[in-house]
Amino acid sequence: MRAGSETQKGNTTVNLLIGLAIVSLCFLAVWWYEKQAVESVPPQFADELEDEGSAIEEPDAPSGAIPEDPPDTLPGDEDEDIPPTDTPLTDAQGDVFAYLPVGDLLPLSGPGFVDDTVYRPDIVFPTEDRVFLNSQVYRYGGYQGSLNGMEGGQCEIANYDYPWQDTFCEKRSRNQDLCPGGGHEGLDIRPASCTKNVHWAVAVEDARVIDVRRHWVTLQTADGTIYNYLHLNMGALEVALGDDVAQGQRIGVISNDFYNSDGSSVATTIHLHFEMYENYVASDGADPLFTKVNPYMTLVSAYDAKLRE
Amino acid sequence: MGRRYLSLLVTALVTAVIAFMAHTAGAQSDNDPETDDSQTDIASDARMSPADRLLRTREFLVERAQTRPRLQPPPIGRPPLRNDRAMVDWDDVSATMAETRRRDAAGANAASAASVPRLEGLRALAPTQLQRVRPSEVDAVQMPVLVPGSDEILASVQVFGQADAYSAIADAGNNLAFRISGARKRLVLEDPPAPRVAMERMRSARPPLPGLGARYVITRSDSSTDLSFSRFGCGYVLSLMCDDPDGDARCAEDDFIVSLASSMVLLNENAGSGQ
Incomplete structure (x- = not known):
């Protein structure tokens, strides 16, 4: 009887220990699964992020999904008693100009490209009105906006606010060596309001109009720098192929024109996509390389100068 | 028999301790705002609600935003030589x-x-x-x-x-x-x-x-x-x-x-x- 009782007690202990081991293994399995989930996301980001849809939402669609919060207080705009020397620079509407560092893209939107070079310190800003540099794809109105909780239409008021944000090497469908996991080699500039065909784009420098096709206008300066303006209203340009343009001269109005070669239209948001090619050498004696460069800090510099006029 | 129990007990305890420590470490990593592991962010993002994602994004923007002083502004970036x-x-x-x-x-x-x-x-x-x-x-x-x-x-x-x-x-x-x-x-x-x-x-x-x-x-x-x-x-x-x-x-x-x-x-x- 005692032997039977001891055997039963022994079995119970074994069962308890086995149970404890199973629970422990479950803990380990959960931990391992989470670890693998993290490690299995490639630098180009998980496929599931690619599959979240590709259609750009209709302009002007109300968001409704996210309750509208009051604008975030940005550094410097919360204290009216600060000394004059510390007053931050504001735009024509009195809003504090704020921007994120170069290469600091939205979470989940790509690797970025940290380049703090101000390639052309003397350009003027490419628009007449105030603008907001931010993503057309990973914010409200973009097909990946949900990744950052920004579900809604492109006209969401939060899209029209500082701080600016870099979008060079933002992730697109294309992977390439310059932007691993990226593919957007320009900056997206949102005009002052969500109305197309009213906000002017202007020539950043004296230049020649060397290309006007489909949805782009291209300028080249006398020393070779190239500027691409995409998504202007191509039916109402103020310039023509071969024209010489002066710095600040109107080129066209910002729209959402985006065409295939057969004239069929591709959906996009109302914005100016701005690109810059520069012929540069990394050191004296090196061979030059004529490529697209990140114009972010060049535009920050130009906007800073514009706000001080 | 006693050795068998002891061996099983030790194995189970060691496993439990390792599992607990690993789980705790993982949780701390997820909650650490200073962590620089973007892949952890990506993985955790899939579990976030839209409101949490938006909150995180807004924090991201506010934390990193820079402004320019109106007077005596420092240089911006680096010009070419x-x-x-x-x-x-x-x-x-x-x-x-x-x-x-x-x-x-x-x-x-x-x-x-x-x-x-x-x-x-x-x-x-x-x-x-x-x-x-x-x-x-x-x-x-x-x-x-x-x-x-x-x-x-x-x-x-x-x-x-x-x-x-x-x-x-x-x-x-x-x-x-x-x-x-x-x-x-x-x-x-x-x-x-x-x-x-x-x-x-x-x-x-x-x-x-x-x-x-x-x-x-x-x-x-x-x-x-x-x-x-x-x-x-x-x-x-x-x-x-x-x-x-x-x-x-x-x-x-x-x-x-x-x-x-x-x-x-x-x-x-x-x-x-x-x-």
């Missing part, structure tokens, strides 16, 4: 063309001209032979004006020349837009950013373009496929704009753009005279 005007190596231009002529002659001797495919290299072509090119645009340029020798491009090419730069555009047929730009002036960068250094390594790793002998780099974005090379002291970039950059092999793969860059014609052979 200077903008140099390169010396064009016209002797090299002549030598490269002579080499092409030599190879062309050798090819013509080997077979009838009609059966010889166009060879890679650099050949001269007068702008008057091109229907849409104004000679004055080419004459204005004080650097070698190179255009791909493709028949489709030459049939529609237009040139826009300035003293130290030029561009040429063409419709290359079948939903393909083409542009080549050249520049004699170049910015000298101080301590170029790492990605630019990486691009230079990419160029060095490529074999030279057949015919031109220039190393090159190809970059692709959602607006164009670009091939950049330097030759005779100047910088050049060819751009292809396809309707379907991922599906059209001319933009998605290297062969087409490399073949264009390898069959250049020079529109201003005499521009180097007297320089």
